[in-house]
Amino acid sequence: MFQGVAGAGMLVMPAVVHGLxxxxxxxxxxxxxxxxxxxxxxxxxxxxxxxxxxxxxxAVGSVLGRTSQRCVDLAYTIGFSAGQAALAWFAAQSVVAAVAEDGHAAAWLGPVVAFGVLGVGFVLALLDVPTPPALLRLRLPVVGLLAFACAAAAWPAAAPGSALTPASVPGAAAAAGIALLVLYFAGVGWESVTDLVPRTKAGPGVTLAGVALGASAVAAVYLPLAWLYGAAAGRPEGTPPGWLRYALSTALLAVITSYCFTNIRAAGRIVARVTGSTDPGARRRQLAVVGLLCAAFATAGALPGSVVWLLLLPACAATVGYVMGAVAAFRRIGNVTRWLAWPLVVALAAVVEPIRLLLLG
Known part of the structure; x- marks a missing residue:
């Protein structure tokens, strides 16, 4: 479960949540x-x-029907695509901030970097470049080390009005609600238990202990990252020295491109489940759908707070999946889950109010 939750969110979310x-x-x-x-x-x-x-x-479809399964898959397709656009613009913001002189950089640099990241990721997915499991396992500790290095330098900075932070949010409560919802981008992967638990065939005690251990591992990484970024952002030294900015931005660019590649490929597989098409040319058409969605979402990247806006979509997709999973659990198990399912649905649905405030003021 830890490997499912920990990922690119370690790089992106400390700055975004601190900015909010x-x-x-x-x-x-x-x-x-x-x-x-x-x-x-x-x-x-x-x-x-x-x-x-x-x-x-x-899992939702097996309980609630095929239409419910397609709803979750469709939500994840849209969310995955917007999430890759957010990742690409996060990398672009880092590069722009690294090379900016007196706080200014060429207007074309951000879009070129963002669309370049998405383009490379799409081409790699289209070519179906092999990704050995050992390489993917190695990526996780590399990302963890890079995330702590970025947090220790408060890089990239979450300046109000930048791509990482909206120009204004109507009140601290709304900002906290938006931040809590956006965090579900970092938490996409909690649902991996529907695939992992049946494979283990362990007893209930061992299974629950595994869930608790996985959640503890997530907390042991994410909470120090949040504290470290906040502590670094409060230091009076300002931005990191030039060599460090370039080093961190280059590393972010490479790692985020790798995530865009694997995530676009995964989104293509979700589209395949939605369409049910398996003919020889289907895979390329499915990836083309994802690529077009990524490009469409990326056009919003130059707006203030664009990364936050884009992250709201995968976060909402995860929320849709979790709410429907809660309903499926209640239907499948009944009163045993009442104490957990309905309070969880209410907690997940409560984020609608801060979104309304952000949109309507």
């Missing part, structure tokens, strides 16, 4: 881990009802 919530960011990270652990526990109970190993959408 400031010193309160670690508290929101803690709330997210608690809510994510509850999601994982509930979906574990669902998976232990005799379901075979399957993605969340298929």
């Amino acid at each position: 919530a400031g010193p309160s960011a670690p508290l929101l990270w803690g709330a997210h881990v608690a809510l994510g652990a509850a999601v994982a526990l509930l979906l574990t109970l669902l998976a232990r009802t005799g379901l075979p190993p399957m993605p969340l959408a298929a």
Whole structure:
């Protein structure tokens, strides 16, 4: 489960959440881990009802029907595509900030970097470049080390009005609500238990201990990252020296491009589930759909707070999946899950109000 949750969110979310919530960011990270652990526990109970190993959408569909499965898959397709645009613009913001002189850089640089990242990721996915499991396992600790290096330097900075922070948010409560929802981009992966738990065939005690251990591992990484970024952002030294900015930005660019590649490929597989098409040319058409969605979302990247806006879509997609998973668990198990399912649905749905405030003021 830890490998499912930990990923590119380690790089992106410390800056984004700090930009929205400031010193309160670690508290929101803690709330997210608690809510994510509850999601994982509930979906574990669902998976232990005799379901075979399957993605969340298929687990929902096995209980609520094919239409529900397609709804979750469609939400994840849109969310994945917007998430890659957000990652690309995060990398672009880092590069722009690194090379800017007196706070200014060429207007074309950000779009060129962002669309370049997406373009390379799309081409690699289209070519289906092999990714050995050992290489993917190695990527995780590399990303973790890079995330802590960026957090220690508060890089990139979450300046108000930049791509990482909206120009204004109507109140601290709305900002906290938006930050808590956006954190579900970092938490995409809690649902991996629907595939992992049936494979282990362990008893209930061992399974629940595994969920608790996974949630503890997530907390042990994300909470120090949040604290470290906040502490570094409060130092009076200002931005890191030039050599460090260039080094961190180059590393971010490479790692984020690799995530765009693997995530675009994964989104293509989700489109395949939605369409059910398996003819020889289907894979390229499915990837083309994802590529066009990524490009469309990336056109919004130059707006203030664009990364936050784009991250809201995968976060909302995860919320849709988790709410439907909670409903499926309640339907499948009944009163056993009432104490967990409905409070969880209410907690997930509560983020609608801060979104309304952000959109309508």
